[in-house]
Amino acid sequence: MAARLKLHGTNCAKSGPRRSSGARHADELPDLDRLIHERIRLGIVSALAINDSLSFNDLRRLLKTTDGNLSVHARKLEEAAYVTCHKFFEGRIPHSEYRLTPAGRRALEQYIQQMEELIRRTRRE
Amino acid sequence: MLDSRPHRLRRAHSRSRPLPQRALDDLRYIRETMERSAFTASPGWGQVLMGVTALAAAALARRQSTETRWLAVWLIEAGVAVAIAIPATQLKAQRAGLPLTSGPSRKFALGFLPSIVAATGLTFALVQAHQIGLLPGLWLLLYGAAVISGAAFSIPLLRSMGFCFLLAGALALLYPAWGNLLMAVGFGGLHMLFGAWIGVKHGG
Numbered sequence: 001m002a003a004r005l006k007l008h009g010t011n012c013a014k015s016g017p018r019r020s021s022g023a024r025h026a027d028e029l030p031d032l033d034r035l036i037h038e039r040i041r042l043g044i045v046s047a048l049a050i051n052d053s054l055s056f057n058d059l060r061r062l063l064k065t066t067d068g069n070l071s072v073h074a075r076k077l078e079e080a081a082y083v084t085c086h087k088f089f090e091g092r093i094p095h096s097e098y099r100l101t102p103a104g105r106r107a108l109e110q111y112i113q114q115m116e117e118l119i120r121r122t123r124r125e
Numbered sequence: 126m127l128d129s130r131p132h133r134l135r136r137a138h139s140r141s142r143p144l145p146q147r148a149l150d151d152l153r154y155i156r157e158t159m160e161r162s163a164f165t166a167s168p169g170w171g172q173v174l175m176g177v178t179a180l181a182a183a184a185l186a187r188r189q190s191t192e193t194r195w196l197a198v199w200l201i202e203a204g205v206a207v208a209i210a211i212p213a214t215q216l217k218a219q220r221a222g223l224p225l226t227s228g229p230s231r232k233f234a235l236g237f238l239p240s241i242v243a244a245t246g247l248t249f250a251l252v253q254a255h256q257i258g259l260l261p262g263l264w265l266l267l268y269g270a271a272v273i274s275g276a277a278f279s280i281p282l283l284r285s286m287g288f289c290f291l292l293a294g295a296l297a298l299l300y301p302a303w304g305n306l307l308m309a310v311g312f313g314g315l316h317m318l319f320g321a322w323i324g325v326k327h328g329g
Contacts, residue, residue, distance in 0.1 A: 039154065046155045047162035053326065054162065062162050112155065115148040122145040
């Protein structure tokens with residue numbers, strides 16, 4: 001299932017140059033969904049959010065990544081039930097078709113809200 | 126479990142950007158990814174509709190007694206196709222939450238339009254030279270070139286459609302007598318076939 005972790009003590013530290021406000025960020029940051037926080041997985045979910053379905057090749061071309069890399073990240077999203085994968089043959093050629101699940105869409109929406117909130121807070125400071 | 130905080134801070138500082146910057150980058154990345162993938166979903170059902178009107182135009186044009194009237198039917202059809210394509214693209218972009226002037230749309234237009242401008246100029250030249258019989262081949266070839274150029278950043282499916290148009294155009298130049306039929310096959314059949322494919326596979 002979706003592995004979730006607090007940025008506190010991990011990515012929180014990325015606010016390094018702002019040392020004066022860093023501790024406060026760490027205290028106030030919401031939980032971020034680590035599955036989506038990773039760049040390729042974020043790309044997969046974003047692309048599927050506005051397409052009913054995309055093939056493995058479409059995603060690979062879109063995200064400019066390798067077969068192996070995409071395969072690993074897509075599988076993690078599949079295990080988290082954020083995407084579904086339909087495998088089929090056209091003639092003798094295997095195809096994989098990915099779709100975003102309602103859980104995946106909610107996760108992306110929540111992630112975007114959290115990022116926007118983080119930016120708003122930073123601007124207020 | 127968690128390492129001691131100073132250790133984790135030091136590691137993160139050495140390899141990461143500030144979190145607010147990461148948030149901005151992530152939002153930008155989401156938007157760019159959506160924009161790039163949006164155009165893989167070019168307006169498929171709009172293309173199907175354009176195909177239907179092209180088939181009707183081909184049937185009507187075939188019955189015309191003069192080349193000038195034949196030309197008029199197809200020029201009107203070109204206008205109808207544009208009138209379908211623009212709102213269909215806009216509708217699709219709206220559904221994706223993107224402006225019509227987003228990056229991928231601009232790239233497509235920049236790749237697509239030069240061949241269309243060339244086709245317009247050559248149409249005038251061939252009409253002046255009373256070579257209307259060459260127009261189907263010219264239109265199919267240059268439309269195919271336009272689609273291939275415009276789809277350089279899009280899905281391979283659109284490029285395949287462009288190559289099919291090139292093939293139809295080459296046949297129309299080799300066999301001018303089949304010109305109207307090949308226009309029906311190209312602007313009618315190919316638009317409907319690939320449009321439906323895009324519509325089903327790429328979100329409408």
